[in-house]
Amino acid sequence: MRRAPGLSVRGKLTLSYAGFLMVAGVLLLAAVWVFVLRHLPAYTSVSGGVLVRSYLLRDFASAAGAVLVFLLAFGLLGGWILAGRMLAPLARITDATRMATDGSLAHRIRLPGRTDEFRELADAFDTMLARLQAHVTEQQRFAANASHELRTPLAISKALLDVARTDPDHDTGELVERLHAVNIRAIDLTEALLLLSRASRRSFTRERVDLSLLAEEATETLLPLAERRGVTMETSGDIAPVAGSPPLLLQLTMNLVQNAIVHNLPEQGTVWVNTTVHPHTVVLTVENSGERLTPQLASTLTEPFQRGTERVHSDHAGVGLGLAIVETITQAHDGTLTLTPRPVGGLRVTVELPATEFRV
CATH class of the missing domain: 3.30.565.10 (Histidine kinase-like ATPase, C-terminal domain)
Known part of the structure; x- marks a missing residue:
């Protein structure tokens, strides 16, 4: 299914990390304002002179802006790096999926490391690939065997008809009996194949x-x-x-x-x-x-x-x-x-x- 291009998961995670860091920074600065700076008197005596509250608030606003800019840059860069590391296993799973789509079922992810959600997904995908490969191999072998078994009665029928055509004096009664037996075997084989296919599809009422x-x-x-x-x-x-x-x-x-x-x-x-x-x-x-x-x-x-x-x-x-x-x-x-x-x-x-x- 064709989809319109959109922002990558890595980009979304990066923006989420940066946004969360910015919100945390704003909340921290707001806490400093609410619990500390807001209660300062207009003039405060300190060693060396008098500290004016308005100047302090102006310096705090400048420093808070710089801190927020730093948090934004740090959040974007750190979020991009962390998202890349976190999504690396997903990239391997995606590559394996594309290879399976192209028909390569022998490839396995074999994701190293301790168990987590990505490794559980990779292990489940490897198990699915193994079962698919075994199923496809079995189906190919079954198709080859079925073709061979179906070809045998057809070849026998052809040989009997060739004999009857080249030898008009041949006993037609014996020929009919043998053709009848071969035809019954071919019908039995075809019905067995149809029954096998029906049962495997589970298309029945319980x-x-x-x-x-x-x-x-x-x-x-x-x-x-x-x-x-x-x-x-x-x-x-x-x-x-x-x-x-x-x-x-x-x-x-x-x-x-x-x-x-x-x-x-x-x-x-x-x-x-x-x-x-x-x-x-x-x-x-x-x-x-x-x-x-x-x-x-x-x-x-x-x-x-x-x-x-x-x-x-x-x-x-x-x-x-x-x-x-x-x-x-x-x-x-x-x-x-x-x-x-x-x-x-x-x-x-x-x-x-x-x-x-x-x-x-």
Whole structure:
């Protein structure tokens, strides 16, 4: 926004210092007049002669004028120097802001010295720059990964169509089936990206939701998938009231349960779904048996397009956004997501959300 030029903050502070010093000087001289000079008699005997009050007042007025002129000059000069020293940190913050505006997020102010208002502002600005840099880096990596994932089904579709065009005798039924599967995967990936974007914007209406009912709905919906894979599911817990978006929280629960089913033992696997209520939070826990995971690997599973193992390439392998969507929905509901490898194998996922009063 364009603004008309005005007096700088340093100039305003300088005038304020000088003005305050002048007012203090005037008050001091007025006090001398009121309490001392005003009560002098017209003639006062002193050693060496007689002191006339009028002469004394004239000399005092001349001296007071000189003092005020000196205070004005001293106030302007001293105020300018002091204002410059006081505003030096602000200049560094302004320079860092301009650099960030130009796209340089790696610069940090790192203002030295003890804590004061300017240093608190500089530290807060450095923290903001660090988060912005991490967010931009994450978005760039996400865009690159999303482009790669979207390009894969398009490239496969192009290859299948090229084969059909060059080989008219090719089995069209098989071609249609493969194109259908590739198209479904592309649609699922696009919908997952849209859901991720919607959750990150927090563009939803909060309602009272019982998380335990969502857990039961998710397990019932995914029961056929669990039976086909030989996975047993166990659901337990209490009424878990939270304030949030029912579709998003259901998607969160579905993603966790499906992930627990798919990334499980080849046979006789188990999934445990539990909800618990604490004084101020509600906790949804989804555990599954499976291969042993290292803490380092578990910490990367919420990154977009990350998968726990390379062995999963089946019809329900997903698009690599399941836990990323879970994390985004959790953050959009002011909650925390924790992934902990189980010592005997598998993963324990905990979603902790703020509790709300539940009324029937």
